Amino acid sequence: MRELVHIISDQGRQNMVTALDVAMPAPSLKDGNDLWNMKSLRTLTPEISDEEEDPYSVESLVVHGVLRAGGHRASISQVKDSVYSAYEGRATKPKFSHLSVSPCPLPIPLPFPSIFRSHIGQHGEILSNHAEGTQPKGSLDVESIPMAARLRSSNAVLPFIERRSLSLQKFGVARGSLGTQILRDWGFGREEMEDMSEHLSKMVRAFHPEGGLTSDSD
Template sequence: MDWSGNVTRSVSKPHGQNLFLQSLVEEGQNPSTSNGASNSQKSVEDKDLVDCLENGVNFWTDYSKVQYHPQSLYELHGSWTDFDKFDNYGSAQEVVSDWSQIEEMNERLRFFVEECDHIQGIQFIVGDSGSFSSVAAQFLENIADDYTNTPVLLYCVRDPMTLGSSRMNQRESIMRALHDAVSFSKLSSFCNLMVPIGPPSLIRSYMSPYLYIQDEKPFHASAVCAAAIHSITVPFRLQRTGPSSDLAHSSGNLDIGELLHILSDQGRQNMVTALDVAMPAPSLTGGQRTSISQVKDSVCSVYEARETKPKFSHLSASLCPLPVPLPFPSIFRGNIGRHGEILSDHAEESQPKGSLDIESILMAARLRSSSTVLPFIERRSGSLQKHGVARGAIGSLVLRDWGFGREEVDDMGEHLAKLLRPFHPEMDLTSDSD
């Protein structure tokens, strides 16, 4: 049957490149021109780039300067037109039910796995506040089936602004609570260790004396998340040495499987881990360069002085600080020096600092198997029981619309209850593993 009626064609305007992306293209085409620019001209140009990034970032592609492999990026077909509605677990049913799309994602991962001589594990980052958690759960399930003995480390990140519920009506609030519960249950079912990243408000967090973060700018929050992930994964990239040998520039190599064993296998069976970050970390030697042995001695002395000591711990250290190049956002307060030192006697400036003022910072990050994560798990388990499982729960219709039958909802509730059991008082889990 042929259509004989009128045809209306709608073409969206391409998202234009900002000044920062334009400068990258120009540098790639004329490297000699950019290298030959005077310092004064370069500083003026860099200031314009900083202003552009601070005020004009709408998407992650606005500040990414990575050259991606053609197999690295995959567009979810049929979802981009309704992206604003892609905000709950059920919105992605069209994507996850299209097996051809899921299989294409599997093939792209398989391409990179086959390029590896040895795979120590898979690190997976997902924004779990919207429907991407549903897509990720389906992808992780396939990974668990295809790579049975490969450890999977999952980072769940979210925008601080998505955590506020003051403007939600009752139905929206219930949907948000159910989304968090279902997302957590599904994602945790297909990974070996989960690391939630993203405090409710970065601007009010313990890092606020040193960072100037606007919660409404994901560009700011993503920089902190990226710095945290970069720091806690340093052990995976260190050179492997003998059990008792240390290099002058690094110490404490660890692969993903060994990390999972330390944090979740030591009789605790706790696969949700707390992340602590000091950004920037305080100097141990009053601004002087610190040696690996000084770092180890300082950290060990702090642990020895604690009233409650961890059952297990592992320390990794590297003399390489975290670089702060463009396009890193201007999120540091005036009491941070050029190399990340904390200037205690420095008057706080009104303008935040960024890559034009700071070259690098010291970082300290810690993963803990601790009861700190208990409220995180309890809140999600309680939400599912209250809004989805209890008799007459008004959220049961929402779960049904998302494609979940009663038996599957009960299974999710049992899985969340299982995650709570290691924290039961008679399990005697009073100390941490770091």
């Protein structure tokens, strides 16, 4: 994590706003040469664009306890090969990517209500060929869950930054705005609000091609 923060801060955009994507359970590796399914990752960061075609993106992916066909644990090399192949198959590759793989799943016992019993497996997976009435009643104990988490800095966070920049301009910086007094009560002076607004504006401009990608744009 510490290395990733340095990498993000040293990149041309100097963007410290990142998106967190997770998959629980993480997709299994199938037989053959199927690529690991990157689309299974779901973002937890609000107001994120679905756009992934960013040649200047920086991302770190952590994968735990992925299964392969038959419910067996995939080896580290199998997971790495599949993920690297998925990266190579993307139309636009990230500027930098880091991958960390562990064969150990997320060891958190998690009871599911009985209404899900025939639909959920012991590793948190959704069963497609479940049979109604063939399993005993009661809750299902999920033993462990394969998981994947990705932290990425890319233009996907642009809507998130733009909205906060516009809101600060409209409700905090503009003369007579409704939020000026509230921000003052919180201890923010006008100069501080203007500095925050300018900083957010610079972050927005850095994502536009005409704004350039040099770190000395100040």
